[in-house]
Amino acid sequence: MSSHVHAAPIRMRFFTRGTWVLVALMAVGLVFAAVRFTKGIGAVTNLDNQWPWGIWIAIDIACGVALAAGGFTTAALAHVFHREKFEPIVRPALITAMLGYTVVVIGLLADLGRYYNVWHPMVPSMWSGHSVLFEVGICVMFYLTVLYIEFLPMVTERFRGRVALPGALRPLNGFVEGLLRLFDRTLGRIMSVFIIAGVVLSCMHQSSLGALMVIAPYKMHPLWWTQVLPLLFLLSAFCVGPCMVIFESMLASRAFGRRPEMEVLGPLSKILPVLLFFFISTKAMDLAVRGQLYRLADGSWQSGVFLVEMGVGFVLPFLMFFSSRVRRSPRLLFTAATLVIFGVVMNRIDVFLVAFRPVYATKHYFPHVGELAITTGLIAFLIFAYRFVVLNFPVMHVEAPASPPGKEAPHA
Amino acid sequence: MDRRDFLKTVGAVGVGIAAADASASTAVHAPPDAFGVLVDTTACIGCRKCEWACNQVNELPVQPLEEFENKDVFAAMRRPDAGNFTVVNQWAREGREGNVWAKVQCLHCNDPACASACLVSALEKQPNGAVKYDPWRCMGCRYCMVACPFQIPAYQYADALSPEVRKCTFCVERISGGERPGCVEICPVECLIYGKREELLTLAHERIGAYPGRYVDHVYGEHEVGGTSWLYIAGQPFTSLGFPELGEQSPARITENIQHGIFRRFIAPVALYATLAQVMWLGSRKDEVAAAAKGEDHHE
Numbered sequence: 286m287s288s289h290v291h292a293a294p295i296r297m298r299f300f301t302r303g304t305w306v307l308v309a310l311m312a313v314g315l316v317f318a319a320v321r322f323t324k325g326i327g328a329v330t331n332l333d334n335q336w337p338w339g340i341w342i343a344i345d346i347a348c349g350v351a352l353a354a355g356g357f358t359t360a361a362l363a364h365v366f367h368r369e370k371f372e373p374i375v376r377p378a379l380i381t382a383m384l385g386y387t388v389v390v391i392g393l394l395a396d397l398g399r400y401y402n403v404w405h406p407m408v409p410s411m412w413s414g415h416s417v418l419f420e421v422g423i424c425v426m427f428y429l430t431v432l433y434i435e436f437l438p439m440v441t442e443r444f445r446g447r448v449a450l451p452g453a454l455r456p457l458n459g460f461v462e463g464l465l466r467l468f469d470r471t472l473g474r475i476m477s478v479f480i481i482a483g484v485v486l487s488c489m490h491q492s493s494l495g496a497l498m499v500i501a502p503y504k505m506h507p508l509w510w511t512q513v514l515p516l517l518f519l520l521s522a523f524c525v526g527p528c529m530v531i532f533e534s535m536l537a538s539r540a541f542g543r544r545p546e547m548e549v550l551g552p553l554s555k556i557l558p559v560l561l562f563f564f565i566s567t568k569a570m571d572l573a574v575r576g577q578l579y580r581l582a583d584g585s586w587q588s589g590v591f592l593v594e595m596g597v598g599f600v601l602p603f604l605m606f607f608s609s610r611v612r613r614s615p616r617l618l619f620t621a622a623t624l625v626i627f628g629v630v631m632n633r634i635d636v637f638l639v640a641f642r643p644v645y646a647t648k649h650y651f652p653h654v655g656e657l658a659i660t661t662g663l664i665a666f667l668i669f670a671y672r673f674v675v676l677n678f679p680v681m682h683v684e685a686p687a688s689p690p691g692k693e694a695p696h697a
Numbered sequence: 698m699d700r701r702d703f704l705k706t707v708g709a710v711g712v713g714i715a716a717a718d719a720s721a722s723t724a725v726h727a728p729p730d731a732f733g734v735l736v737d738t739t740a741c742i743g744c745r746k747c748e749w750a751c752n753q754v755n756e757l758p759v760q761p762l763e764e765f766e767n768k769d770v771f772a773a774m775r776r777p778d779a780g781n782f783t784v785v786n787q788w789a790r791e792g793r794e795g796n797v798w799a800k801v802q803c804l805h806c807n808d809p810a811c812a813s814a815c816l817v818s819a820l821e822k823q824p825n826g827a828v829k830y831d832p833w834r835c836m837g838c839r840y841c842m843v844a845c846p847f848q849i850p851a852y853q854y855a856d857a858l859s860p861e862v863r864k865c866t867f868c869v870e871r872i873s874g875g876e877r878p879g880c881v882e883i884c885p886v887e888c889l890i891y892g893k894r895e896e897l898l899t900l901a902h903e904r905i906g907a908y909p910g911r912y913v914d915h916v917y918g919e920h921e922v923g924g925t926s927w928l929y930i931a932g933q934p935f936t937s938l939g940f941p942e943l944g945e946q947s948p949a950r951i952t953e954n955i956q957h958g959i960f961r962r963f964i965a966p967v968a969l970y971a972t973l974a975q976v977m978w979l980g981s982r983k984d985e986v987a988a989a990a991k992g993e994d995h996h997e
Binding site: 321323324326332333334337364366367396400402403405406411413414416417419420477480481484485488489492493497498500504641 | 774776778779810813814815816817818819832834835836837838839840842843844846847848850851852853854855856857859860939941943944948949951952953955956957959960966969970973974976977980981983984
């Protein structure tokens, strides 16, 4: 799209001590995954007939999708609403979304009892338009495709004119080179179609993800069960998108020895009070309209959890983002963004697990060590893959644009 | 790219999305000729023969019939599971000495939340009343288990290769062939009565009307979550027999109304797409004009 991104692969050693920690966590996750795929879901989870869904849904899927919202929110800001100053954060956010959704799908395969049937929603004879999960599944599938298409320009930039496949693949060099040139010529023209599609698909499935639990009104705590759950999920996705961008950008600056991009992140955080206001006020109005406000003071542990979620995760950062001191200070900005991420993660866990009350509950659900290990392994893989991509593809904004003299890439 | 190209591509995508509209039906699935079973809990003697017959018919792990005469199992409330599609629970009789029993199994809702939840139509309400499960379609997501207001579907968590969602089948093969379900067939005291749901409802109200001292005036399953194929009458409130208190609307109606409201003819997503496209195009126009006014040369 716009032509003033100067991004380049980060030059540094791939394997550091931190990377090896990730490898170790992935290995532990793989061991438990091996048990899951040979002995069944029951062998590595505390799921049963009362508690059919655990953290693989609440964290791997629900939080995974929510925290990947940086991708569509920044794409919308920079490309649809033409806030070009946010251009430097679009690519990192896109990569996070692309890898995040990839990990969501891998996590889903662990949770599906018949994972080999994962393609069934694409078969017309099995379509069920009345199922919320069908809508989520189809949108996620299309959106993942869109994300990989949006990633293609980074591939062409990196390899165009430099295709040198080794050994037996050498005869393919010409073909691959031609393909990249074709992408290069065409993608820029049609990319807007995919960018808008990505935003629309995201709005659709972010909200539908919230509609999932609406079907269990008799099994949900009334503080969380409401017909406006889809709207609340969409609004909180809008909130957490920019916060994830701030969070990641700060962490990446530290990991890759760069200066925090405050000149981009500061202005970005200006929209957060507005977004958080919409979420908090919708939530408060919903409680008031349903006559459930009194439950906040009923002293139950659920009301305590709810107050922490809303107070620490949304109201506190809402107030913080108002202050220009917070918006100018890397440390405070990072803190406020982290609080919103905490709030949204807690909200998803609350909706899918804390609020869930089996009709004939004989126990509480707490994740099995195997569930924790696989979830941790997936998160480690996400960070590992992110590091690999930013070290090998032009993702990160280059501070002093070292554009090659004379020849400037004509596309994006 | 110029405006016309842009709008053309945008339009093509919009039409494509609209054509993919697969969600047209809002019908409530309450088959007129559905069969059902009326459970008269005041007649049940807690013999558990229905459990044995169910295991036989459905080829579940089964012990000799004598094992089912063991009354110790009544010490704790049991739930159906992947190897037992029906269980009988014992409850204290209200107002008098002694016990009452209530058989538990899938109630085969008229408008089942499990089938509405399923994304691959692996659970479907049949015209004969049964909510039938097709393991070949199933992905094993267990959303049906989340959705069921009666906590009925069970899962084969120990099976790594082809786990199934398990629940009462309403002996769908038997009833399609004109036979009665296994549990009804064996019941020695006619506590279980099989027939057309409409006729069973009439019978239930006749019994309640004829013996008002014997029954509470409530046919469980007549209205609960949109009605169920299995119906219960009892001599005491159903909450004292382990039945959940439920409203008259099926949870499926709530989500499907939201879902069909948002996606009716795909108007909302297409409108959002068109709006964003317009915003995007206007913005790029403005940028170009501004750049031209500044006298800068701009590419593309």
